Amino acid sequence: MVVSKAGGRNPPRFIGQGELTLATDLECCHLTFGYPHDGQAGAAAYLLRDIQAIFPGGQITLVSGNNGVGKSTLLHLLVCLLRPTRGEVLAAGQPVSRWSAAHRDHWRRRVGIIFQQDYLIDHLTVLENVFLPLVPQDGGPRQWRARAMEQLARLNAAEFAGRPAGLLSGGQRQRVSAARALVASPDYIVADEPIAHQDLEHARGLGRQLREAADRGAVVVVAAHDRHVDAWLAVDRHLSLEDGMLQAAS
Amino acid sequence: MTRHPLLLAVLTSDTLGFLLLLGASITAFRITLHWDPQDTGSRQLRLQALSETTAAAIVWAFGLYVFTTVGLVYAITNILPDLVPGAMCGTGVLQAMRSGGPRMLIYRFVALSLFWTWWRLEKVNRALPEAPLTSFNARCVLLLLPACALALHASWQALTAMEYQQPVDCCAIIYDQFHSLGDARRTMGVGNTAWVGAFGVLTLAMTAAAWAVWKGRRRRWLSLLLTCLAIGWLLVAAIALVRSFAAYHYGVLHHYCPWCLFLPEHRLAGFPLWTAWLFVALEVPAILVMSTRVVSGLPAVAPVVEGESRKAARRVLLAIMIFVLLAVGPAVWWRLQFGMWLTG
Numbered sequence A: 001m002v003v004s005k006a007g008g009r010n011p012p013r014f015i016g017q018g019e020l021t022l023a024t025d026l027e028c029c030h031l032t033f034g035y036p037h038d039g040q041a042g043a044a045a046y047l048l049r050d051i052q053a054i055f056p057g058g059q060i061t062l063v064s065g066n067n068g069v070g071k072s073t074l075l076h077l078l079v080c081l082l083r084p085t086r087g088e089v090l091a092a093g094q095p096v097s098r099w100s101a102a103h104r105d106h107w108r109r110r111v112g113i114i115f116q117q118d119y120l121i122d123h124l125t126v127l128e129n130v131f132l133p134l135v136p137q138d139g140g141p142r143q144w145r146a147r148a149m150e151q152l153a154r155l156n157a158a159e160f161a162g163r164p165a166g167l168l169s170g171g172q173r174q175r176v177s178a179a180r181a182l183v184a185s186p187d188y189i190v191a192d193e194p195i196a197h198q199d200l201e202h203a204r205g206l207g208r209q210l211r212e213a214a215d216r217g218a219v220v221v222v223a224a225h226d227r228h229v230d231a232w233l234a235v236d237r238h239l240s241l242e243d244g245m246l247q248a249a250s
Numbered sequence B: 001m002t003r004h005p006l007l008l009a010v011l012t013s014d015t016l017g018f019l020l021l022l023g024a025s026i027t028a029f030r031i032t033l034h035w036d037p038q039d040t041g042s043r044q045l046r047l048q049a050l051s052e053t054t055a056a057a058i059v060w061a062f063g064l065y066v067f068t069t070v071g072l073v074y075a076i077t078n079i080l081p082d083l084v085p086g087a088m089c090g091t092g093v094l095q096a097m098r099s100g101g102p103r104m105l106i107y108r109f110v111a112l113s114l115f116w117t118w119w120r121l122e123k124v125n126r127a128l129p130e131a132p133l134t135s136f137n138a139r140c141v142l143l144l145l146p147a148c149a150l151a152l153h154a155s156w157q158a159l160t161a162m163e164y165q166q167p168v169d170c171c172a173i174i175y176d177q178f179h180s181l182g183d184a185r186r187t188m189g190v191g192n193t194a195w196v197g198a199f200g201v202l203t204l205a206m207t208a209a210a211w212a213v214w215k216g217r218r219r220r221w222l223s224l225l226l227t228c229l230a231i232g233w234l235l236v237a238a239i240a241l242v243r244s245f246a247a248y249h250y251g252v253l254h255h256y257c258p259w260c261l262f263l264p265e266h267r268l269a270g271f272p273l274w275t276a277w278l279f280v281a282l283e284v285p286a287i288l289v290m291s292t293r294v295v296s297g298l299p300a301v302a303p304v305v306e307g308e309s310r311k312a313a314r315r316v317l318l319a320i321m322i323f324v325l326l327a328v329g330p331a332v333w334w335r336l337q338f339g340m341w342l343t344g
Helices: A071-078 A103-111 A126-132 A143-154 A170-182 A200-215 B005-034 B043-082 B089-097 B100-127 B132-162 B169-173 B192-215 B220-250 B270-291 B301-339
Strands: A026-033 A047-057 A060-064 A085-090 A109-114 A188-192 A219-225 A237-242 A247-249
Touching: A026 A071, A047 A085, A047 A247, A060 A200, A071 A188, A103 A109, A103 B192, A109 B192, A126 A143, A126 A170, A143 A170, A143 B043, A170 A188, A170 A200, A170 A237, A200 A219, A200 B301, A237 B270, B005 B043, B043 B089, B043 B100, B043 B132, B089 B100, B089 B169, B100 B132, B100 B270, B100 B301, B192 B220, B192 B301, B220 B270, B220 B301, B270 B301
Parallel strands: A060 A219, A060 A237, A109 A188, A188 A219
Antiparallel strands: A026 A047, A026 A085, A237 A247
């Protein structure tokens, strides 16, 4: 279900026994985006138009739509890899999309992204690729390696931890990419076609990992045009992107 | 005009820095007119993106400006004296530049001071995610542009109008200002020993005020007090240095030349000494601007300003210590070695 909310800011949410935490909801407020110089005029120039939606923490939201409809663009906007043409993205009530680059980059340490292309660093080993997001955090190499190995094991990728990433198959690279996105226990997870090269068993493994993340309160947004997503992922909400608008899927 | 590579580099960098600033000021002007942090429309979002590029351009312009200032001072003190007949230090070179030389230095100082204040404010601005001082800083940039234009014009004018054929007489300028020995012992009617005393008192007061800004709770009047003291200290320190302490670097009495300190035979002492002096002159106004209601009145900004003011006060303390060490240190060493002060 799409919830509209015009420009509001979320108040802090209190959870548990005296533990203070902020709500992790992601919110799109009048989000509009058009790629520059795409040769179109008027409303047609915008790939996404006036999107208003909340992606709550603790839930997995599936965004589906045909190829080229703007699913990847929406995910990139949600995690501030792209600047909106109009409107804003709020994370826990903060207008992160309008922050200066350094602050956006800092906030993005709390984000895990499974890209459509895996963007692994080929000359590093799988383990090194996976522990990269942990480097700005506390702890040392020993701890980072242990956490990275643990995450790889959860996604059945521990056996090729020592191999250079450039030697992996497409499916293996995608699992490593997922491990890299999840290793730092991010508050916001976006996954863009995360099982395009996976068999059902590995896809279910990833689905379980995403569910665990949602259960600890993370915002999980998955973009897929796969209509059989139920086979590997239990989604809480299903939104459909059509003609630049986001709406509840039928 | 001489085609010395350093001078060409200075003029080219100055021009390049000004062009960067000119480009940045177009965005700054648009920000001044249209900035609205509550707006999420396309114009505001474009301005937000542009404001970051603009800030980067101004930082580059500032860097170029610092480079050209250092280069220019080095050229005036260590390169041009060889080219101007009769010149032995910067005094002779400035004489060859006629009135353009001092004007160039004054405009350059004003521009540098504005750059410095903008830089400090931008640091505060960038420490906060929503960059709440962007509009204020854009106005600073608009103020900076005419100052830099004047500085650039004055630099071109002074360097191109320099006389390389007309001999100058460095020492005549220094010594001709005194009609008697009594004149040499006084500055503005006050004895040089009294200036040294005033320097000591003001240094202690400055140190205490900077310490209070660094360690104490943030109070606007403390910043104001520090600024007032700094104005006095800068004047008195410059006079005490040239009239009393420089003698211990030169090893002679009554050679009241600020430029000879930059010469290699005096261990280039002028560079750290005047840099420390300049640092105080640049940093204190920035502390004052940060303490104004316009800046620190914004609730989100106040804690960052407090932190930055503390750091600035610490840097001022360090600069004062360096200045005192390099100015008074040789005098103390002289006293210990020869058992007397160089006065008379």
